[in-house]
Amino acid sequence: MQVAIVHHWFVTRGGGERVAECIASLFPQAEIFTLLVDSRGTPDGLRHRGIHTSFLQKIPLAKSYHRHMMPLYPAATEGLDLRGFDLVISSDSGPIKGVRVDPEAVHICYCHSPMRYLYDGYEAYRAQMDPVTRAAFTLMAGRIRDWDREAAERVNYFIANSRYVADRIHRVYGRESTVIHPPIDLDRAQTSSRPEQHYLCAGRLVGYKRTELMIEACSRLGRTLRIAGTGPEEARLRKTAASGVTFLGELSTEALWREYAECRALLFAADEDFGMVPLEAQACGRPVIAYGVGGSLETVRAGEQVAAGEATGVYFGEQTVDSLIDGILRFEAAESAGAFDPVAIRRWAAGFSTEVFLQRMREFVMSVVPEAESSMALPGTR
Template sequence: MERPITLRVAIVHHWFVTRGGGERVAECLAALFPQAELFTLVAAPPGLPDSLKNRTLHTSFLQKLPFGTTHHRHMMPLYPAAAASLDLRAFDLVLSSDSGPVKGIRLSPHATHICYCHSPMRYLYDGYEAYRDGMKGLTRAIFSATAGYVRRRDLASAAKVTYFLSNSNYVAARIQRFYHRDSRVIHPPIDLHRAVIAENPGAHYLAAGRLVPYKRTELMIEACNRLGRPLRVSGTGPEIARLKKIAGPTVTFLGELSTVDLWREYSQCRALLFAADEDFGMVPLEAQACGRPVIAYGAGGSLETVSPTTGVFFPEQTAASLEQGILDFEGREASFIPKTTQLWAETFATPVFLRAIRDFVLEKLPSAANEIVPAADIDRIAGAS
């Protein structure tokens, strides 16, 4: 009797520093392969999901540098060397959750590398000029001098990936544009166990997310200022002082909320406002999971996460366009049914993601059947991860 083939499996994620959609993807990949070892550039306790805290985790030399976990985003020139320091040549199957740096890990020439790409690094490609223009002094000089080198290393690493997965059709087009590679779209998972439809939601709008420039939170504030509509803003970030200066009396800043409190805010809002050009965007789906409609900028991932029956799109990334979007929504607010909205969000649930990843892995590498969890266990691990 032949012995079953045993593969060594590794899961790689760019960094575990804060919790977000990328960390959720990595957590789900690890749940599918309970014996897999984990690799990352840097890790800090707040960014490591509870389900992974007892797993074997390897980090790069960035972990040992002063401020390595707190200032990792400023260490871009070191990313290629840090990724190459992760030696995975003993592994047969590697699944990476990546927004850029870790495609350059060291692999055996016979290994299968499946990269779930959240996005090619915007600051190296189509967002290069905007990011550089926002920098000053020495930071700008170092970025300008090293970005070309990091970009070349990123392109070389992308060419060695066996298969690409993308989190949206929008990102799939960017992968094709910059890497000249095809990818299969598998939307990332949302965790629905906190989703509740409120019987009597409030009269206020909600903006949620990190307060950074590309989120365009100022558009939501300006629109609500002009219309006199109440707006609650969840999150913190470098933009907060500027945003507070332009906020009118109807705008309330909530700060950084716990997960429980954030989901309560989702359920209680009149609608979520979303002005970013996102690669995917988890926040609109989380609001829809609570039955709340979304007023979103009609570009990027929002075109895939918001449907005509669950929200309204505004065509231009301006306060005036958003203002008109709010008025359009209010003119047909009664047509948005909370349960219909929630059912749409459920098509992005964690079990859907896990099954899609499992099917893809076994399609490309049938010998992984002995390492991946059985199909019958998907619902169980979806609840545990």
């Protein structure tokens, strides 16, 4: 079969890019398509493979301001030439599900989420914009939303990265989906026999991550906090941070996993669709103090329903400093009582491994397109 793998853009490296890389590893002869590509955002496993791009690649500064290209998404997506492909697998949290494929082709969309800035997060994103940008965004959002819903109708099968996103796909697009959780690269996991006493938060410093809650909570409690990552919120957050907060900047992959292994626990305050960072910390045997909504309910084991010795963290109930402080204090009390077993935490994270993801993806594709088996890499290779 002629197979194409399509991802919205390779501009920054994150969970979506990791998923696209793993899907591509299943189909070593597949061609790769995207709207924009930057060397910094290209996964190592795709660097040797030619990547086809849209006309957005030729627009100056488009890589830096790719989210401002929203009015051009439909034309750029539909302009990708996918004629002649029998199977198209898209990795999408934006517009790329709207690619045009041959009538006989099968299109499987691995959906990280419908575009949050058009649906669930619409008002929150608008509130952060300056008046001119807000007015322009408001004018175009309805048109892009209509196009996105129409594009979803052209997909043959949806895969969701979490039950949380599966519910959103059903609500927004009226489509059912199969849940296959994203892959965690356990090969990079490290462990420490004597973790430090500081807390860690990691990820892009953007508004919805609510990093300011973690800074304020640790400051009030007199706890030390290390922050791994950069982003547009960094300058503002640095101004509010107390002396016990250390900004680490963008770390190498090895350095980030070492931070996971050495922290007392990971703090996670975002309402995430899935959230790979908590699982990466758990892969290193470290517990997580997480906002108890969304993807965290699927990636962190906490609460009374968890058997003794099997908890991997605690939840806090509101995105407020007081609620997070309560979560930290409950965690510390449980920690003192020996509630968190690093071996059990790592065992839980192993259920989200790359091997599990590849097996489930292979089984799903073969269930809907049996003839694709001949185009796949042999099991156990990636």
